[in-house]
Amino acid sequence: MRRIWKRGKTGHCLRDGVIVMISKSQPLSERAVLFLRLGVGFSIGLIVAYLIADEVRRSADTLLRQDWREVLAQTLTLVAFILWAGAAVMRRVSLAIWSAIAAAMLCFILWHVRIYSGDGNSSELQSILILLALTFIANELVSSADQAGKPFAPYELYFDEAWKRGVQLILAIGFTLLFWGILWMGAALLGFIGFKWLEDLLKNEYFAFPITGLAFASAVHLGDIQPKLLANVRGLALGVLAWLLPVITLIGAIFAVSLVFSGLQPLWDTKAATATLLSACIGFVLLINAAFQQGETDRKVQVVLKWCVRLAGLLLLVFAVLAAWSLGLRINQYGLTIDRTLAGMVVVIALAYGLGYSAAVFWRGPWMELLKPLNIGLAVFKCVVFIAILTPLASPARLSVDNQVKRLTSGLVKPEKFDWWFLRYDTGTYGRKAIDQLIQSPDMRIAKMAASAKAETLGPRPRYRGGDEFQEVERPDLSKLEVIAPKGAALPAGFMAQKFNDEAEAFVPDCLVRKPKNTDEACKAAVLDIDGDAQPEVLIMTKVGTVAAFKQSTNMWVAIRAEVTPSRNIELESVTKGEIRIVAPLFKDVMIGDSRVRFFPIDRPTNIIVDMEPVATAKSAEPAAQAPSKP
Structure with missing residues (x-):
């Protein structure tokens, strides 16, 4: 059960009918939460504006390089989210400690992604998205456990807080976008009558970022003081998603049965099997949880949804196995790349969900009751996997470089067909270190190509590649x-x-x-x-x-x-x-x-009528010129 705190007039706190002294281990009051959120939004907005402002970027006297300024700006932005989300529910000391730990962890991860392994890394966007997911999941695990006062909170609290925070985040983003839309509309209206001061103000970083922080913080706080609004929106979203489960389950079942007759080769020939199957796995997990919610403890679940949840849990395992098979074939053929390593991460998580949800289908007891401890354990498992992927432990850049270099040195790939551009430009420090080692290779062909890669004399990068080994294009006759x-x-x-x-x-x-x-x-x-x-x-x-x-x-x-x-x-x-x-x-x-x-005729649609006066001919113009004018 969630702990309920209520501030009394005497400066004490009323908990379960007992007056206790207010201590630093208690959550902040509603007014203090508002001031904290607004202060965080304004101050971090100012700092971020300073870190990325044009004059600072151009200044030669700045103490930090541009990439480090970007790392700090992104770190502060994510820490602001943690402070906004935890201000109303976490104890003061817990919030301070967790924010400090999260800030250090986020700074290290962003340094590794953007600076160490992210120099020219085409998968930086995927890494940032994984980091956002990690921040959200980890924060919900920590804040819910702090509310429960033990390492792991009840599943009902996790479910309530996670979905509430997700809806709150979406509404806050929408509120901030509408807020900016109104500001720009006002700037446009003033611009029509010659006043540009509001437009110039909105383009100034020192105004734009703090005002954005204030707007977002206000939206988050409005969500907290309007719990019925969030509950209604969340209930609507869950209801809509729950009844999409029968649709995806039917489609998945038809697909699985069709594979028995068609075989797997048409699926492999699409060259997009892994991505499509993993997308289906993500859809299954989302819709299964939307239908399950908290089980049958707080509501009666329709029989149709019950059977769809069971069947979807089994289909999830089928799709995850097919995705793993597809990815394995590609890796065996062309080796690891950054994208395939990230896909492998999703495959591992999908297999874990598929195995767990399939076991829950046959678990004795209340309907799918095993999903509750499974979802908590899988959330922790995802955090561990995400941290490993975003750090040197299982960095996609490091793993793919090691795998591709092994394929090169073992003779599986000829030096002339090896993707040297991948090492030089896509894998940051890991790739450059590998090139330095390959320059010392006893194979003169490898050493020569590695030296050319380091000197950037390889020429333009070919486009048509089969994974990381360049294929000879089959020329047409x-x-x-x-x-x-x-x-x-x-x-x-x-x-x-x-x-x-x-x-x-x-x-x-x-x-x-x-x-x-x-x-x-x-x-x-x-x-x-x-x-x-x-x-x-x-x-x-x-x-x-x-x-x-x-x-x-x-x-x-x-x-x-x-x-x-x-x-x-x-x-x-x-x-x-x-x-x-x-x-x-x-x-x-x-x-x-x-x-x-050069001139081309204008193709005017026939349904448009153009009202023009015809040009007067010379003959008709002459009498008009001689006509007497009226007095």
């Missing part, structure tokens, strides 16, 4: 490209011999770069002299309705920009029939100095 106009024409020999690369040209269609996998990716060609120089150009038409043109230069074929009017795509039926011809341009170009101006 251009001699098999169908020429539809003029009939009987053939592609020029130089065009068929050229190897096209869309890295060099943005207007090269895929069918010229790689062999089409099916007829939907095939193209058709036309050989026409479109510039009148007696040398044919090649037009390539794709199944999606785009057109690319190529002209022969001194030693290669280069792309010409093509534009389709009035619509942006050609008619596929006309391509199939070979209805292609050369016509004169509607308008001639105009040269203004060295600039060429």
Whole structure:
């Protein structure tokens, strides 16, 4: 049960009908909570504004590097959330100790993510999202345990506080966005009459960040003093999500049964099986808990929802196993990357949920009662996994670098096909240290490539890769490209011999770069002299309705920009029939100095009526000019 504190007029506290002295171990009063939240919002807003302000960023005398200023700004922002959330429910000493520990932990994690392993790390956004989830879950575990006065609170308190805080956070974000929308509307209205002072004020960091902190703190406090509002919103959200469970359960069951007949190969061929399956796992967990809530202790659950929860718990395990299988195949083929390591983290958590929820289905006792201790244990487990992923313990950058270097040194990947750009630019200090070690390799090819990577002389990074091992692109046989106009024409020999690369040209269609996998990716060609120089150009038409043109230069074929009017795509039926011809341009170009101006007609919709007075002709204008004017 939650402890209820009520401040008395004598400066004492009334608890369970007994007068006790107010001590530092008790929560703050409602007024003190309000002042604390507003003070935190304003002061941290000012500090963050100073850390990221333009004049500080440009100053050469600043004591902190820009990346460290960003780390501190993000740390303070997350600590503000902890103070806002815990001010009304945690004891004073507990709140102070937990905020200090969380601040140190967050600062270390952000340093590791942004500075040590995050230099050029394309997965920094995923790490920040994981950190946000870690902060929310850990704070709810600590604050609920503090309210209960023991290491682990009852499940009902965890459920109540977590969902309440989630709804409160969403409403606070919405309130802050609306607040800023009103401010900018006011700035726009003043700007219409020539006053720009409010717009300039809103663009100033020293005003924007403190006012945002005050608005967010006010919204959080309004949620605390309006518990019925939060309870109603939470109940509505849970009710809507609960009745989405039968939908996802039905779809999941149909999918699982269909796999028996289709096999797994079509699923693997999508190249997106792991992400899709894990998304389904997250949906199952969310909707199962929305339907279960606190079990049958406080409400009667519909029979349909009961059976859907049971079936969804089993499907969750099936989807988690399939995701693990899919990810394992990819890792065995191409090794670990940062994204695959993060996916592996989600797979581990999904398997833990799947095994636990499946066991709860067959557990004796009240309906799915095992979910209560399971959810508490899994919340702690997620915090441990998140901390490991965000620190050197299981850093995706470190694990992927170790795995890829092992594949290179063992001969699984040739040095020429190894993704040296991954080590140099995507894995921060871990990758650069690995390059320094590979420079000392006894294999001269590895040492040479490592030295080039360190000197940044590898050239542009290829786009088409299979994981981290570059694959040779399966080139199309251009001699098999169908020429539809003029009939009987053939592609020029130089065009068929050229190897096209869309890295060099943005207007090269895929069918010229790689062999089409099916007829939907095939193209058709036309050989026409479109510039009148007696040398044919090649037009390539794709199944999606785009057109690319190529002209022969001194030693290669280069792309010409093509534009389709009035619509942006050609008619596929006309391509199939070979209805292609050369016509004169509607308008001639105009040269203004060295600039060429081209003209195109405006495609005006037929349902728009344009009211214009016709231009008078010369014959009708003459008598009008001679008409006498009125006195």
